Amino acid sequence: MPGPMKELRDGSVTRALLGRIKGKTSRLDRPVRIMEVCGTHTMTIHRYGLKIQLEEAGVDMVSGPGCPVCITPNEVHEACLDLVTQRENFILASFGDMTRVPTRKGSLQTAVPARSSLIRIVYSPEEALALALAHPDKEVVFFGAGFETTIPAIAVTVRRAAREGVANFSTLTAMWLIPPALRAILLAGETVISGFLYPGHVSAIIGLEPYRFIAEEFGVAGAVAGFEPNDILLGISAVLDQITEGRPGVKLEYGRVVNPCGNPLARAVMEEMLEPRDAFWRGLGRIPRSGLALKEAYRAYDARAKHGLRVDEGSGDLPGCRCGEVLRGLISPPQCPLFGKRCGPDSPFGPCMVSFEGACFIHHKYNRRKRSG
Amino acid sequence: MAAGEKRISLELGSGGKLMRDFIARHIVPAFRNPFLDDLGDASHLPLGIAFTTDSYVVDPIFFPGGDIGTLAVNGTVNDLVVSGASPQYISLAVILEEGLPWPDLEKILKSIKRAASKADVLVACGDTKVVRRGQADKIYINTSGVGLTIAKPRTSLVRPGDRVILTGTLGEHSLAVMLAREEFGIEARVRSDCAPLNYLLPIWEMGALWMRDITRGGLATILSELAEKIPHALLIEEEKIPLSPAVQGASELLGIDPLYLACEGRAVIVAPRRKAAAILKKIRESPLGRRAAIIGQVDDRTGRPGELLLSTMTGGLRLLEPLTSELLPRIC
Amino acid sequence: MCLAIPAQVTEIDAAGRGKIDYLGTKVKVDFSLLENVRPGDWVIVHAGFAITRLDEEEARETLNLLREIVEAQGE
Numbered sequence: 137m138p139g140p141m142k143e144l145r146d147g148s149v150t151r152a153l154l155g156r157i158k159g160k161t162s163r164l165d166r167p168v169r170i171m172e173v174c175g176t177h178t179m180t181i182h183r184y185g186l187k188i189q190l191e192e193a194g195v196d197m198v199s200g201p202g203c204p205v206c207i208t209p210n211e212v213h214e215a216c217l218d219l220v221t222q223r224e225n226f227i228l229a230s231f232g233d234m235t236r237v238p239t240r241k242g243s244l245q246t247a248v249p250a251r252s253s254l255i256r257i258v259y260s261p262e263e264a265l266a267l268a269l270a271h272p273d274k275e276v277v278f279f280g281a282g283f284e285t286t287i288p289a290i291a292v293t294v295r296r297a298a299r300e301g302v303a304n305f306s307t308l309t310a311m312w313l314i315p316p317a318l319r320a321i322l323l324a325g326e327t328v329i330s331g332f333l334y335p336g337h338v339s340a341i342i343g344l345e346p347y348r349f350i351a352e353e354f355g356v357a358g359a360v361a362g363f364e365p366n367d368i369l370l371g372i373s374a375v376l377d378q379i380t381e382g383r384p385g386v387k388l389e390y391g392r393v394v395n396p397c398g399n400p401l402a403r404a405v406m407e408e409m410l411e412p413r414d415a416f417w418r419g420l421g422r423i424p425r426s427g428l429a430l431k432e433a434y435r436a437y438d439a440r441a442k443h444g445l446r447v448d449e450g451s452g453d454l455p456g457c458r459c460g461e462v463l464r465g466l467i468s469p470p471q472c473p474l475f476g477k478r479c480g481p482d483s484p485f486g487p488c489m490v491s492f493e494g495a496c497f498i499h500h501k502y503n504r505r506k507r508s509g
Numbered sequence: 510m511a512a513g514e515k516r517i518s519l520e521l522g523s524g525g526k527l528m529r530d531f532i533a534r535h536i537v538p539a540f541r542n543p544f545l546d547d548l549g550d551a552s553h554l555p556l557g558i559a560f561t562t563d564s565y566v567v568d569p570i571f572f573p574g575g576d577i578g579t580l581a582v583n584g585t586v587n588d589l590v591v592s593g594a595s596p597q598y599i600s601l602a603v604i605l606e607e608g609l610p611w612p613d614l615e616k617i618l619k620s621i622k623r624a625a626s627k628a629d630v631l632v633a634c635g636d637t638k639v640v641r642r643g644q645a646d647k648i649y650i651n652t653s654g655v656g657l658t659i660a661k662p663r664t665s666l667v668r669p670g671d672r673v674i675l676t677g678t679l680g681e682h683s684l685a686v687m688l689a690r691e692e693f694g695i696e697a698r699v700r701s702d703c704a705p706l707n708y709l710l711p712i713w714e715m716g717a718l719w720m721r722d723i724t725r726g727g728l729a730t731i732l733s734e735l736a737e738k739i740p741h742a743l744l745i746e747e748e749k750i751p752l753s754p755a756v757q758g759a760s761e762l763l764g765i766d767p768l769y770l771a772c773e774g775r776a777v778i779v780a781p782r783r784k785a786a787a788i789l790k791k792i793r794e795s796p797l798g799r800r801a802a803i804i805g806q807v808d809d810r811t812g813r814p815g816e817l818l819l820s821t822m823t824g825g826l827r828l829l830e831p832l833t834s835e836l837l838p839r840i841c
Numbered sequence: 842m843c844l845a846i847p848a849q850v851t852e853i854d855a856a857g858r859g860k861i862d863y864l865g866t867k868v869k870v871d872f873s874l875l876e877n878v879r880p881g882d883w884v885i886v887h888a889g890f891a892i893t894r895l896d897e898e899e900a901r902e903t904l905n906l907l908r909e910i911v912e913a914q915g916e
Contacts, residue, residue: 141847141900143907150823152914153907176844185825231888246518259763260889262871263694282888285845289890292873337845340885340893363845365823366907392899393847393885399893402874481833482526502827694869694889758864762886764844 144364145184153369154193160376161194169196169328170375171321171465173314174335175203176363178495182502184365195372198327198465199498201317202335204281205491206463207417208310209449210239216279216308217241219443226253227271229264230279236490243490261293261307268297268305277439281310285337287428288402291409294430294437308439309429311410314338315346316426317417322354327465331357331375333368336390343398344386351384362390409434416449418487419460457486462495469499476500526833528725529734550721551592553658559594561585562653570617570647572689574681574700577650578620580773583705584724585654586628590706591720591776593713594656596628601635601652606645617648628705630654660713664779667718667739669809672785674778676709676792677702677800679728680756680770688759697759704774708795715791716784722776726832727769731777733817733831742812745805746820768819769832779807845887847895850880861886 143149161168172178178199181187190197201207217239220228228244235244235257244255252274258264264278280290290307297305314335322329334347339360350356357378361371367390374387388394406428415427430438440447457479458472469475469488479485481500488494521531529548537545544552551561563585570577582599589596601621605614625632681702688695706722721731728750736743752767760767774797780788785803792798805820812818817829846863850872853859857873861884871890872878883895 141904143904145822146907146911147822147824149907149911150825152911155914156910183827184821184823185819185827186823189825248516260694260871262869262889285892286888288874288892289871289888292871292890337885337887337892370903370906392896392903393893395893399874401876402892405874481830482530501830695866696868697866754864755866758866761846762863762866762868 141364144362144366146366149366150184150186150189150369153366153373154189157190157195157369157373157376158193160373160380164194164376164380166330167196168194168330168376168379169198170331170333170372171198171200171329172333172368173200173202173318174333174338175199175206175491175494176337177333177335177361177368178203178498180363180365180368182498185502186365186368187502190372195376198329198468199462199495200321200332200465201417201420201463202283202314202338203463203488203491203494204283204286204310204312205233205237206459206487206494207312207317207419208234208237208281208487209416209418210237211447211449212281212308212310213237213244214239214241215440215445215447216277217244217247219277219308219439219445220244220249220253220255221247222250223275223443224250224252225274226250227267227274227276228253228255228279229258229267229276230255231259231281232257233491234279234281236484237487238484238490261290264307265293265297265302265305268302272304274304275443276305277443278305278307279310280307283312283314283335283338284341285335287311287410288341288399288405291405294434295405295409297437298434306437306439306442307430308445311428312415312417313412313426313428315342315349316423317420318347318350320417320420320423320426321464322350322356324464329356329465330379331359331384333371333375334358334360334386336360336362336367336393339388339390339394339398341399341402343394344388344396347386351386355384357384359387359389360394362393417463419463459486459488459494459496462488469496472496526730526831549592549662550588551594551654551656553592553594553661557658559589559592559656559658560653561588561592561656562651563588565650565652566646567686568646569686569689570613572701573685575703575773576617576620577648578617579624579701579703581650581652582621582624582628582630583703583773585652586630587706587722587774587776589654589656590709591722592656593660593662593720594658595710596630596654596656596705596707598633599625599630599652599654601632602650603635603637604645604649605637605639606647607639607642609647614648624705628707659710660717662719664719664735664739666781667741667779667807668781669741669807670782671718671807672780672782672803673732673743673745673805673807674780674785674789674792675728675750675802675804676706676776676778676798677772677774678751678753678756679723679772679775680760680767681753682773683727683770684756684759695759695762697755699753699755699759702772702774704797706774706776706797708797709776709778709792712778712780712788712791715788717778717780717788719779720776722774723772725771727767727771728777729766729768729817729829730831733829735779736817737815739807740814741807741809742814742816742818743805744808744811744818744820747822749802749804751800751802768829782806845885845892847883848886850878850882850884850891852880853878861891
């Protein structure tokens, strides 16, 4: 044990869970719409063909804003681009999917770096720090974008850089917090969400308490779910139970990974190194205290300060792009007039089509188009 | 650079849809002739022979399971085999970067000799150039190949119920090169699957209708293109696709889909329904075809013409689209 | 955004760095976000960091639950 845990992907289990879900939805008098917050949940739902199976079982899944590529404003991407295309002897290290976002200045993937500068794709912030150590003659900037799952890793890396005095390393951070974004969506009241599927690995860091307000203030059900297909169905089933009983709460359906208290050590590192900021989310606008940035003491490792980057986070969205509405769950990808026409995976117009976890990309790539009749 | 001036970007070489479109719209029209219009892996000339060419620019040049030399032979040999030709001769043109260590070149030449011998082809002519340091990346190789036509792929004969056969596990070459190139801090026991496909030649006579080696773009891209060509849908089953634990583990870690990983010694074949079992048996006779399996079939009921569908391991259905641009490891 | 996998710790040094094994693939991982990690422990790895542990008891319970559900549905 644990080994492969194949029951989590087993087709007969899937069928049984869908059967249960269908039983529950058929006893409800109104349609069920659940928002899965996390891009990896969206991925899994489509990749296994669950989206349509869930529709047939009476559950309409709508994607939320949990895709860092999608919600990081273009201006931040453009700042990275400027850095590596205009300055020599820089290494811009980034997670892979961030490099595909099309901005007014192109994307990192198609950018031609300045002489002696490079763009390197990394899998961990540690790799970026290793690059700085391996190339003392170059200035390494790590594009540190992510939610609470990734933020502690970035913080630990900066802490290590500071302790070891690595002078040629800094990070351009784009750190986002999930609970404030969910509050903003609920406050906007634009779409009727019956329940949430909370992100399993963000929850492993923050625990369950930060979601409590959703059940108590807004009366919306929710469950923390894992990322295997049957994990997701267990989570949805738990949300349906809350709706049926009229008792919204925060149910943990991923106990093997998530401790209800989250990871206190990870949160301690975040508190030590980072402070809240009002952040501008693409599609959602400015949300108070919804982001994090390095504290004053660590300014030397903050690429914005160190390299004098001006990032006016406003709206660099290409005109006509409706990603904002997709991110808020207002429209589904096919409802965007550009979907599949002006905007597709080969020529993405907006971030929801760029990111491998963007709702539009996933819908376009995986979705079995419904047959008529 | 003048504003708005178009420049070649890297993704045009990635093997995905962008590259195909680029070739179809900007390169082929310059030469318009019936041989090129088909965009096959090799062209059958009205001389009883088939002709193909390929250039090799892999980085790094040495990787577990092979090197640029092994690739240069097998890639071209395989293009001939899957086009219905028995490989006979290859040309070998090398462009060397000033400063390339002699031992590296010797190693590559030895690999080429070994691979040619295994694939039963002779290097019949060649060329060598040396360019200044920085004007090439160590070594670039072009091989052209000539083979005897023994069959021609016939997608027009493909019918619902015909089987799709995969000759072995997916993605080992891609992963081996990716791990050798990037410093992901990942160690995996993956060796390139680079190998000659000559062992598949007999199945042409046994009735195989169509074959492709699974290079850039991976299985999903190759079959997607096939689905567009034939007037039917293709349905493949996730559980039937052979994957090594190493590829499965590393691709899950990196967030990469093995269905889009390139191989250099694997093929996908369409066999008529009644002949599929015998063809599969023949493939499995070779050590390279040990893990061959029927992974799906031509299907008209589940999908619409031109669609490639995957029946997932949880019983769902998913549309598979061709790769659009370079595969990036996913992290978030 | 939450791509993370369960893997087994194979080695760990005094600085809190080490390796995990996932289906035979070994990866360098930083364990600074957890305490008392030992080789053999099961952890969840994201972006090169172990972010939490895998609770084997809870895992067993989940798998049992899933098996029961299949039986109850008469599959």
